[in-house]
Amino acid sequence: MKKNGLGTVMEILLIVAISASVGIAWNRTLLTSAWRGEVARPAEAAAPAANAVTEPMPLGLMQVKELVDAKQAVLLDARSRTSFAEGHLQGAFNLPLEEAAKNPSRPLKVQVPAEASIITYCNGFSCHDSMELAKILVKAGYPNVYVYEGGFPEWRDAGYPVAKGGA
Structure with missing residues (x-):
C-alpha cells in the first residue's frame, strides 16, 4: 500500500493536532493561570515532607x-x-x-x-x-x-x- 506525500502530511498534522489537544487538556489549569498572568503555585509534592528522610x-x-x-x-x-x-x-x-x-x-x-x-x-x-x-x-x-x-x-x-x- 503506497501513500502519497499529501496523505503522509495529513497523518502528521492529525498526530500533532491530537497531541496538542491532549497536552492542552492535561495542562489546562497551568495554561489558564499563565494566560491570566498568575504565578504558578509549586506542587505540594515538590517539597519534601517534614518527616522525610534525606539520603546522606x-x-x-x-x-x-x-x-x-x-x-x-x-x-x-x-x-x-x-x-x-x-x-x-x-x-x-x-x-x-x-x-x-x-x-x-x-x-x-x-x-x-x-x-x-x-x-x-x-x-x-x-x-x-x-x-x-x-x-x-x-x-x-x-x-x-x-x-x-x-x-x-x-x-x-x-x-x-x-x-x-x-x-
Whole structure:
C-alpha cells in the first residue's frame, strides 16, 4: 500500500493536532493561570515532607581528606570495636552500627553539635554499615551527614594517618 506525500502530511498534522489537544487538556489549569498572568503555585509534592528522610551524601577520598585536614568534620567509624582497635582514621570515634540501632533517637554517645558535619565510614565500597549508620543519624536530627564510601581500606592504602587501639 503506497501513500502519497499529501496523505503522509495529513497523518502528521492529525498526530500533532491530537497531541496538542491532549497536552492542552492535561495542562489546562497551568495554561489558564499563565494566560491570566498568575504565578504558578509549586506542587505540594515538590517539597519534601517534614518527616522525610534525606539520603546522606557520599564523599570521596579527597573530599574527606580536605574536611579532616581543616578539622571541619566529626568522623564516625561504623565497624566493630575489634576492627576499630586494629586500625581507624586518626581522630575518629567508634560507633558500631549495632549500637546505634539500639537507640536510634539518640545514637551518639559523644557530644556533637546538631549542625556539625559528620562523616561515617566502614570497610569500603562493599560495606553498607556506614550508609545505615548515616541514615540513623539523619533520622535522629543531624542534617549534615556524609558517607565516606572508600572507608578505612582506601584511606589506609592512600597512606593517610591511621591510629590503633582505643574507642
